[in-house]
Amino acid sequence: MNYKMIGKIISQIIFIEALFMIPALLICIVDRDWYAVKGFVVTLGIIALVSMLMYSICRHAERGFYAKEGLVCVGVSWCVLSLMGCLPFFLSGEIPNFVDALFETVSGFTTTGASILNDVEAMSRGMLYWRSFSHWIGGMGVLVLLLAVSLKDDKGNGFTMHLLRAESPGPNVGKLVPKMKRTAVILYLLYFALTIADFIFLLIGRMPIFDAVCTAFGTAGTGGFGIKNDSIASYSPYIQNVCTVFMLLFGVNFSCYYLLLLGRIKAVFKDEELRLYVAIVLGSIALITFNVWKMFGSFQEALQQVAFQVASIVTTTGFATTDFDQWPSFSKTIILMLMILGACAGSTGGGLKCGRALLIVKNLRRNLRKLLNPNRIEVVRNNGQKIDETVLNNTNTYLAAYAIIILLSLLIVSLDGLSMESNISAVISCFNNIGPGFDTVGPTCNFAVYGIPSKIILILDMLSGRLEIFPMLVLFSKTTWKHR
Amino acid sequence: MNMKIIIAGDGKVGNTLTRKLSIEGHDLTLIDVKSDVIERSVEQYDVMAIHGNCASMHVLMEAGIKNADMLIAVTGADEINLLCCLTAHNLNRDIHTIARIRNPEYADQIYKMRDAFGLSLTVNPEKMAAVEVERVVKYPGFLKRDSFVKGRVQIVELRVDGDSPLDKLRLYELNNVLHCNVLVCAVQRNGTVEIPDGNFVLYEGDRIFVTGPTNELAALLKGMGIITNKVRRVMICGGGKMSFYLAQQLQRTGIDVEVIEQDKERCVELATALPNATIVNGDATSSDVLDSEGIDDYDAIVTATGLDEMNIIISLYAKKHGVPQVITKVGHMENAHIEESLPIGSVIRPKEFCCNHIVQYVRAVQNKVGAALAIHSIADGQAEAMEFVVDTTTKNTGVQLKDIKMKKQVLVVSISHGNITEFSSGSSCFHVGDKVVVVASGGHVIQQLNDIFE
Known part of the structure; x- marks a missing residue:
């Protein structure tokens, strides 16, 4: 294992994290919130020290970076990132319990949006900014950002592929252009442009600037931290609709936007995953609206509220404008299914991903036919292209790991004695990076009710869900740490 | 300025090109029909890969042929390389196309083909290697030779053996001791390369790269005790494409050539194309065949079968029998440091x-x-x-x-x-x-x- 190379990358990542804390620190200074300032300044000091120490030790890293290093590097850097990121909350005393602070930060970076805070509005503005901003970095991925901004262009080195693959969601991760650095820059530019567009549309709706910035971050990363106790509910319907549209946009595979920019519109509209995503969103909205419209004042209001909830859940954002926990169980079941399904591969959303679900179903159909006709040879296709058997195999492995981890987490979390519905939805919601669940963890409630062990399990679930299981899973595998 | 280059065919040549060109910072896209091969390249280098047939328009479009500056077609089949370049040229008029064409039947018409298909460059590794082997045969004593400025400057590779006067010699003394006027421009020791200065001391096992006027280099060889006999008889083991080109060229200069080839039909083909050469049908890897063909009587042996391992074994055997000059063809490029440690004479890598x-x-x-x-x-x-x-x-x-x-x-x-x-x-x-x-x-x-x- 090339520890030095991993150390070098991590030292650079936390350095970038420190840079991103500076705007939050400035907000605290402007607000004269000296406890928060203390929290950030001490954290910055710690990060600077750790980062420089690590960099000086690991500066002369040898080459030799393989799939294993890529997975471990991504797993460890997200853990370190979260540990460093939670320090301001903890050191400023705004979240006095360390595990709570860590939960909040991990929930931020993994774009979950599950909170342990009873009163969000009591937090200082700097902390709220940092909380929302963590969604933004976590959404596209911090290693992708490192690849985009790293000054030295590691010529001819392919190892960066392992990082992209380990950090980016989806069964079949590829580059947009031959150079990794350019690919990362393009992804971040698209991300940045969409975020700015969202911000401007929110400003047009007369949202205060600070609220608009935080909401745009939460939407872009499909995170879901609100800065109000009632999330987005108290804003105007226009703002809610802007959020609906942008949540859905951020749930689309970013390579579709790149293809649009290249003018290959046909290819985008023929994309099977995108079609499935749109179909599921429209179908769910229609079904739930017919199920619940009597609960609202008018059909139009029902449609608007349902669309918001569906967009928020399917993209795994987790904003709320209404308490869907009150809805009939048919609608709640659809919501639960959307939670598991998630958005498109290559987007900022979490969940199983539409693309992966598509592969699983297609593979299932093929194997079923093969049972009836054992000599039949059939390939699984996506967008007309043959899908490699290893990809299918990985997808099935992913599904197995997904189910096992959810069930085991559920077992441990249920020790806290809450209702089955809360536990199941809490685990699923954390693992798929959504935020709210049902019952005691419903849209109007939060995760503060859980004990420390359950919170730690949920933290690990959030990280596993965001990194698509394997980078986290290898950290607990014995073979990873063996010398080769 | 970086160029957008598409490499069609990710075999040994494709892979080596990818390494060399990606170090220089070009935007590379690879195309190959084998998905596992391109998968490996993507993990090794910062490149993009497309899975498919490189001669298909659809695949070329996907690889971004419209914006590409250059296409290098190095698949195993000449015809696919040609079709690929032709298709690419139709899709993008300004593209530079390079095709690998190695079939001897096309060798004579290569320039006409280049014009007809709008190719910028054609490469024939076997023919280039044959030219190189011919040079080594004619100027023995060198492990390898490169020439520059239309042949006026040569850089040759030599090995410092234990009994050589070069052993433990400071470079500034070299010209006085050996009565020649040459310049040592690089020394390879234990796998690392030094550009030496006058105080550098040579040791046994070093490989040195020397340059100088041809007569001075000859003086150096004389001083080193390497006698330069004129080569009259050459044995070539294996009757592949390179052997064919080599036999053809050696014959033109009046050297006796014997080719040992296992496949009978191939022997007939060679005998038809090379009327003056001795073609023997037999297994060159068997010592019986080599002995009965009188391996001791040859001035040089070139081992050019399709298998690197066999070539190395035959070369070892020939060295043991005291053949003055042994030249080994090696197809793989990765194991240079292993081959360097073996007494198998000069190593020729056509793909390089x-x-x-x-x-x-x-x-x-x-x-x-x-x-x-x-x-x-x-x-x-x-x-x-x-x-x-x-x-x-x-x-x-x-x-x-x-x-x-x-x-x-x-x-x-x-x-x-x-x-x-x-x-x-x-x-x-x-x-x-x-x-x-x-x-x-x-x-x-x-x-x-x-x-x-x-």
């Missing part, structure tokens, strides 16, 4: 010639002014010898070399003014229009002459 030739072309296109005219990898690719033209943008013209601050591990080997070639010393200087040969160890990427200065 092919790659170097293509890289050279890419550099020429990339930077029309100031780019290297010729580039040769020496010491298993750890160092490069390059030929440049001094133009008006070159710095330090007219300054004596000893007064120029140059990068470490870079050496100016020779300066050619018109017809006169001067091997460099501290007082040499170059002027506009001169051709300069430079040796640099692998750490530097030198694309222009100005890159050698500090």
Whole structure:
């Protein structure tokens, strides 16, 4: 294992994290919130020290970076990132319990949006900014950002592929252009442009600037931290609709936007995953609206509220404008299914991903036919292209790991004695990076009710869900740490 | 300026090209029909890969042929390479196309094909290797030879053996001890390459890269005790494409050639195409066959079967029998350091010639002014010898070399003014229009002459 190379990358990542804390620190200074300032300044000091120490030790890293290093590097850097990121909350005393602070930060970076805070509005503005901003970095991925901004262009080195693959969601991760650095820059530019567009549309709706910035971050990363106790509910319907549209946009595979920019519109509209995503969103909205419209004042209001909830859940954002926990169980079941399904591969959303679900179903159909006709040879296709058997195999492995981890987490979390519905939805919601669940963890409630062990399990679930299981899973595998 | 290059065919040549070109910072897209092969390349290098047939329009479009600057077709089949280049040319008029064409049946019409198909360059690794082997056969004693400035400057590779007068010799003493006037431009020791200065001491096992006028190099060989017998009889083991080209060329210069080939039909083909050569049907890897063909009586043996391992074994056997000159063809490029440790004579890697030739072309296109005219990898690719033209943008013209601050591990080997070639010393200087040969160890990427200065 090339520890030095991993150390070098991590030292650079936390350095970038420190840079991103500076705007939050400035907000605290402007607000004269000296406890928060203390929290950030001490954290910055710690990060600077750790980062420089690590960099000086690991500066002369040898080459030799393989799939294993890529997975471990991504797993460890997200853990370190979260540990460093939670320090301001903890050191400023705004979240006095360390595990709570860590939960909040991990929930931020993994774009979950599950909170342990009873009163969000009591937090200082700097902390709220940092909380929302963590969604933004976590959404596209911090290693992708490192690849985009790293000054030295590691010529001819392919190892960066392992990082992209380990950090980016989806069964079949590829580059947009031959150079990794350019690919990362393009992804971040698209991300940045969409975020700015969202911000401007929110400003047009007369949202205060600070609220608009935080909401745009939460939407872009499909995170879901609100800065109000009632999330987005108290804003105007226009703002809610802007959020609906942008949540859905951020749930689309970013390579579709790149293809649009290249003018290959046909290819985008023929994309099977995108079609499935749109179909599921429209179908769910229609079904739930017919199920619940009597609960609202008018059909139009029902449609608007349902669309918001569906967009928020399917993209795994987790904003709320209404308490869907009150809805009939048919609608709640659809919501639960959307939670598991998630958005498109290559987007900022979490969940199983539409693309992966598509592969699983297609593979299932093929194997079923093969049972009836054992000599039949059939390939699984996506967008007309043959899908490699290893990809299918990985997808099935992913599904197995997904189910096992959810069930085991559920077992441990249920020790806290809450209702089955809360536990199941809490685990699923954390693992798929959504935020709210049902019952005691419903849209109007939060995760503060859980004990420390359950919170730690949920933290690990959030990280596993965001990194698509394997980078986290290898950290607990014995073979990873063996010398080769 | 980086170029967008598409490499069709990710075999040994494709992979080596990918390595060399990605180090130079080009945007590379690979196409291959085998998904596991391209998968491996994507993990090794910063490139993009497309899975599919490179001659199909759809695949080429997907690889971005419209915006590409160059297409290098190096699949195993000549016809696919040609079709690929032809299709690419139709989709993008301005693209440079390079095709590997190795079938001897097309060799005679290669220039006509180049015009007819609009190819920018064709490469034939086996033919290039045959030319190289012929040179080694004619100038024995060298492990390898590269020539520059239309053959006026040569860099040859020699090994320092235990009983050689070169062992434990300081470089500044070399010309006095051996009564010659040559320049040692690189030394390969234990797998690393040094560009030496006068105080450098040679030891047994070093591989040295020497340059100088041809007569001085001959003097060096004489001084080293390597006798240069004229080669009259050459045995070639294996009757592949390279053997064919080699036999053809050696015959033209009146050398007796015997080819041993296992496949009877191939023997008949060779016998038809090479009426003056002795073609023997037999297994060259069996010592019986080699003995009965009188291996001891040959001046040189070239092992060119399709299997590297077999070539190495035959070469070891021939060395043991005291064949004065042994030349081994090796197809794989990865195991250079293993082959270096074996007494198998000169090693020829056809694919390396092919790659170097293509890289050279890419550099020429990339930077029309100031780019290297010729580039040769020496010491298993750890160092490069390059030929440049001094133009008006070159710095330090007219300054004596000893007064120029140059990068470490870079050496100016020779300066050619018109017809006169001067091997460099501290007082040499170059002027506009001169051709300069430079040796640099692998750490530097030198694309222009100005890159050698500090």
